[in-house]
Ligand SMILES: Nc1ncnc2c1ncn2[C@@H]1O[C@H](COP(=O)(O)OP(=O)(O)OP(=O)(O)O)[C@@H](O)[C@H]1O
């Protein structure tokens with residue numbers, strides 16, 4: 467039986483879809499059978515992020531309303547053997563699917579896949595309730611900003627109310643230079659405030675924009691920092707103990723200078 | 731000069747501290763506003779504890795979080811109907 471993980475955030479645009487795509491591609495590249503479900507009905511995105519937009523025939527609403535079978539709607543990835551996508555409907559609205567239908571769908575997918583990753587829409591309304599309905603575990607994505615962390619806190623409360631305890635945190639778009647200058651909240655600051663376990667930290671990286679432009683997943687890029695960060699997250703999901711790289715390790719020069727002028 | 735350098739390299743006066751403080755406050759409000767159950771349980775516990783010492787009017791009991799400026803206070807209004815003799819003995 468597979469495991470259903472929902473990727474949430476509350477605030478929009480913090481990196482849910484990017485994270486869903488990269489965890490999915492990461493797991494598939496390590497040999498897992500993965501189904502990605504785009505639950506952002508009306509704002510379909512996961513297909514373009516994965517470069518699969520031209521292959522869509524049926525969508526999630528076609529499946530839940532019985533227009534086609536689940537197998538027909540699942541799109542196979544071009545490069546990664548085990549990766550599949552169930553696209554969101556673009557023409558319908560979020561009420562086109564019910565939480566009950568989502569639960570059923572996830573139950574069906576679990577029979578065939580090792581991991582089912584659900585890309586949750588922003589917000590706390592029906593789209594959110596649908597996305598979490600069939601999930602067993604949750605990931606909360608945030609960026610180091612007041613509004614994003616605040617919304618993450620709200621989402622953690624709502625996840626727990628929905629029976630999804632102990633969600634794991636992904637901090638996205640961290641900029642070490644700003645953290646060092648004291649102009650961006652650090653990883654410790656955020657963990658301290660939200661009081662949940664860290665799954666991983668993704669640096670701000672132009673390569674994410676570039677790979678997304680091409681419809682590729684940065685997790686497959688062996689030389690990038692963000693790719694490495696997503697590979698670490700993938701391995702942690704697989705149950706491996708991967709130490710958190712201390713992203714805040716200072717450059718030698720700055721550290722020395724601090725010592726010289728008598729700061730810790 | 732030293733002051734300039736220390737300001738340049740200190741973590742303490744960056745905007746992240748402002749962010750943290752604002753976040754801390756806003757979450758105190760958010761977290762209480764999303765769980766009226768929590769306030770109810772707190773009320774029940776309060777009644778239990780206070781009843782050990784005095785007779786109170788449970789139906790008129792009020793518990794609220796009061797926020798003004800940058801402080802938040804737990805304000806409880808508990809009408810007392812009478813004191814218990816046992817409470818005197820304990821002291
Ligand atoms: N670490 C990063 N570095 C640079 N750009 C990033 C990073 N993470 C995400 N982005 C960019 O930020 C934008 C928003 O990301 P994404 O679509 O994944 O967010 P989302 O949470 O799914 O948004 P929505 O709430 O609208 O569904 C995208 O253009 C993406 O390429």
Ligand SMILES: [Mg+2]
Nearest residue numbers: 482483506511
């Ligand atoms: Mg998205």
